[in-house]
Amino acid sequence: MFKTNQYFDGKVVSIALESAEGKATVGVMEAGEYEFGTDTIEIMTVISGALTIQQPGENEWKTYSKFESFQVEKGVRFKVKCSEDTPYLCLYK
Amino acid sequence: MFKTNQYFDGKVVSIALESAEGKATVGVMEAGEYEFGTDTIEIMTVISGALTIQQPGENEWKTYSKFESFQVEKGVRFKVKCSEDTPYLCLYK
Numbered sequence: 001m002f003k004t005n006q007y008f009d010g011k012v013v014s015i016a017l018e019s020a021e022g023k024a025t026v027g028v029m030e031a032g033e034y035e036f037g038t039d040t041i042e043i044m045t046v047i048s049g050a051l052t053i054q055q056p057g058e059n060e061w062k063t064y065s066k067f068e069s070f071q072v073e074k075g076v077r078f079k080v081k082c083s084e085d086t087p088y089l090c091l092y093k
Numbered sequence: 094m095f096k097t098n099q100y101f102d103g104k105v106v107s108i109a110l111e112s113a114e115g116k117a118t119v120g121v122m123e124a125g126e127y128e129f130g131t132d133t134i135e136i137m138t139v140i141s142g143a144l145t146i147q148q149p150g151e152n153e154w155k156t157y158s159k160f161e162s163f164q165v166e167k168g169v170r171f172k173v174k175c176s177e178d179t180p181y182l183c184l185y186k
Contacts, residue, residue: 002106002121002178004097013095013108017121017178020142020159026119026180028095028110047140047182049113066113067160085095085110087119089140089180 008034014090023092033081038072040092045069047087054079101127107183116185126174131165133185138162140180147172 003016005025012034014027029051044051045067052063056076064070072078096109098118105127107120122144137144138160145156149169157163165171 001103002123004106004108010094013097015097015106015108015121015180017180019178019180024141024180026121026140028108028119030095045140047119047138048117085112087108087110087112087117087182 008032019089019091021091025090025092026087027090028085028087029080029082030085031083033079035077035079037077038074041074042072043069043091043093044072045089045091047089049082049084049086051086051088052081101125112182112184114184118183118185119180120183121178121180122173122175123178124176126172128170128172130170131167134167135165136162136184136186137165138182138184140182142175142177142179144179144181145174 005014011030014025016025046064048066050063050065052061053070054061056078098107104123107118109118139157141159143156143158145154147154149171
């Protein structure tokens with residue numbers, strides 16, 4: 001039985017799983033801008049479309065497309081923008 | 094707001110979305126064997142781990158790994174096996 005979580009009034013929905021690569025969530029974000037906090041190192045992979053990311057302490061935004069990944073450090077906050085429903089995988093390390 | 098669906102007593106959970114590539118679901122299957130029916134052509138992509146597929150009318154099973162895709166025709170039933178929680182993307186064409 002999988003646990004589903006909603007964030008930002010349901011604009012981000014995810015399903016928790018124990019993947020081949022470890023603890024993970026697979027989810028979707030609606031078009032918008034979001035700020036997330038990390039409890040572990042997170043490795044996010046874009047499954048379709050693109051995510052534009054602002055890493056903590058940086059001014060620049062960087063865009064990641066289908067099957068591209070980025071890592072965010074533990075215990076930080078980071079910003080994510082997308083322009084359409086964007087599915088992603090998040091691994092917790 | 095995303096719609097979440099459960100199948101097989103919650104062993105398969107998916108989230109419906111309108112992706113960059115069209116109508117889609119992103120979801121997860123628990124370890125097990127499942128039979129699905131298609132209402133449209135479906136293009137499934139493995140996000141982590143592997144899915145082993147039996148196409149309709151075939152005896153052989155074929156395994157698809159991370160980021161590999163397979164297509165299933167409209168109006169058929171096909172079988173899927175996996176040996177751990179396996180996230181996938183399904184596009185409806």
